[in-house]
Amino acid sequence: MMGKKSVWGIIFLALLMSFSAAAEIADRIAAVVGNQVVTQSELDRAYAGDELGILKGSSGTAGSLSKRDYLDKMIEKMLIDQEVKKQGISVSVLEVEQAIEKKRAELGMDQEDFLHTLRNQGLTLDQYREQTRQSLVLAKLVSKEVRSEIEISDQEIQLYYQQHQAEFKASEKIHFYHLVVRAGEGAPEKIKKVQDEFSQGVAFTELAKKYSEGEEAAKGGDLGWVEVNYLKPELAGILEKVGINQLSPVYQDEVGYHLFWVQGREQGLPQTLDQVKPDIQQILERKQFEERYQIWLERLRAKAYVEIRL
Numbered sequence: 001m002m003g004k005k006s007v008w009g010i011i012f013l014a015l016l017m018s019f020s021a022a023a024e025i026a027d028r029i030a031a032v033v034g035n036q037v038v039t040q041s042e043l044d045r046a047y048a049g050d051e052l053g054i055l056k057g058s059s060g061t062a063g064s065l066s067k068r069d070y071l072d073k074m075i076e077k078m079l080i081d082q083e084v085k086k087q088g089i090s091v092s093v094l095e096v097e098q099a100i101e102k103k104r105a106e107l108g109m110d111q112e113d114f115l116h117t118l119r120n121q122g123l124t125l126d127q128y129r130e131q132t133r134q135s136l137v138l139a140k141l142v143s144k145e146v147r148s149e150i151e152i153s154d155q156e157i158q159l160y161y162q163q164h165q166a167e168f169k170a171s172e173k174i175h176f177y178h179l180v181v182r183a184g185e186g187a188p189e190k191i192k193k194v195q196d197e198f199s200q201g202v203a204f205t206e207l208a209k210k211y212s213e214g215e216e217a218a219k220g221g222d223l224g225w226v227e228v229n230y231l232k233p234e235l236a237g238i239l240e241k242v243g244i245n246q247l248s249p250v251y252q253d254e255v256g257y258h259l260f261w262v263q264g265r266e267q268g269l270p271q272t273l274d275q276v277k278p279d280i281q282q283i284l285e286r287k288q289f290e291e292r293y294q295i296w297l298e299r300l301r302a303k304a305y306v307e308i309r310l
Contacts, residue, residue, distance in 0.1 A: 027039045027040060027041050028040050028309070029309050030042070030043045030071060030308070030309060030310055031043075031071055031074075031075055031306070031307065031308045031309060031310070032305065032306070032307040032309070033075050033078045033079060033082075033304065033305075033306055034078075034079075034082055034304050034305055034306075036078055036082075038071065038074055038075070038078075043067065043070070043071055043074065044067075046070070046074060047067050047070045052070070052073055052074065052077065054070075054073060055070075068310060071308065071310065075301075075306060075308075076297055076301075079297070079300045079301060079304055079306075080138060080141065080300070082304070083141060083300060084137050084138070084141055087141065087144075089137055089140050089141050089144075090137065091133055091136040091137055091140065095136055096129055096132050096133050096136065099132050099135075099136060100128070100129065100132055103132075142293065145296055146289060146292050146293050146296050147289065149292055150285055150288050150289055150292065152281055152284045152285055152288065156284055157273075157277055157280045157281060157284065158273065160280050160283070160284060161273050161276065161277075161280060165270060168270065168271045168275075168276045168279075169268045169269070169270050169271065170268040170269050170270075170271055171227040171228055171229040171230075171268050172227070172228045172265065172266065172267055172268045173225050173226065173227055173228070173265070173266040173268075174225070174226055174228055174239060174262060174264070174265050174266075175223075175224065175225045175226075175262070175263045175264040175265070176223055176226070176239060176242075176260050176261060176262045176263065177204055177205065177208060177216075177220065177221035177222050177223060177260065177261040177263065178208070178212070178214055178216060178221045178223050178258065178259075178260055179194060179204070179207060179208045179211060179212040179214065179217075179221050179258070179259045179260075179261075180212055180213055180214040180255065180256055180257065180258050180259075181194070181211065181212070181213060181256050181257045182213045182255060182256035183254070183255065183256040183257070184256075187256055187257055188257065190211060190257075191250055191257040191259065193211075194207050194211050194259060195247065195250075195259070198247050198261075204220070204221065204247070204261040205220030205221065205222070206220070208220045208221030209221075213256070221261070225264075225266070228240075235251075238251055238260065239260060239262060242260065242261075242262045243262065244262055244263070244264065244265065245261075245262070245263065246261070246262060247259060247260075247261055248260040248261070248262075
């Protein structure tokens with residue numbers, strides 16, 4: 001007859017085997033990339049924490065990219081890292097520090113504010129240094145393998161210009177004046193009085209000097225010539241319906257009651273090829289870069305051993 005110790009020993013062994021099997025399932029290989037592997041637990045952790053930083057750019061949720069697609073991105077990064085090591089590409093500490101300082105200056109932050117921003121993003125300065133180093137290494141590799149192959153001819157630029165001339169038109173300009181009565185007791189009556197006096201022939205500039213509570217009141221409400229593209233869409237929509245020397249309807253917001261008077265308009269003229277050539281060059285270079293970058297990634301993948309086991 002089997003003793004109690006033997007029974008408990010069998011039970012313990014069975015439990016141990018089940019735990020071992022569960023651990024094996026949890027850490028099964030999701031992909032093989034060259035001489036490296038991605039385990040299921042590594043994929044789960046990377047996906048949950050968005051270690052590649054690619055989920056937040058769309059909807060900000062993990063559902064914006066499937067785990068299978070995320071694995072593909074991990075594989076791409078591993079292939080690039082392997083290529084970096086193969087070619088011996090590196091960056092110096094000075095290059096990293098200069099890049100960080102440039103970024104801080106672009107953000108207009110002092111060192112304390114910059115570090116505070118990093119902490120809010122869950123990063124230490126050392127972690128950010130490593131991210132910057134990786135970005136610089138990748139930039140060097142891509143510059144060597146992809147950007148060096150990009151060539152844009154004058155014929156391509158001219159053809160793009162001919163096919164997209166409607167896009168290369170200077171923005172319409174408008175010369176208009178502004179009068180504002182701030183929200184408060186009597187404001188609706190005051191703005192109505194302005195409308196009545198304007199309809200009776202009183203100049204808008206005089207009305208602005210007399211009634212406006214805006215910064216430009218002393219200048220008769222003159223805002224000068226402004227490109228329509230720089231206006232808020234809501235304001236541009238209002239002014240679009242106002243003719244020359246006409247008064248706009250009352251526009252109300254949290255500040256108060258606004259009136260606008262349009263003095264002049266200038267239609268946007270087509271821009272010449274010389275004026276927009278640098279812009280077209282950038283557009284075509286960006287398009288060609290994206291195409292060649294994908295081709296380069298496909299070449300990397302084709303010459304490497306990649307096996308997906310999901």
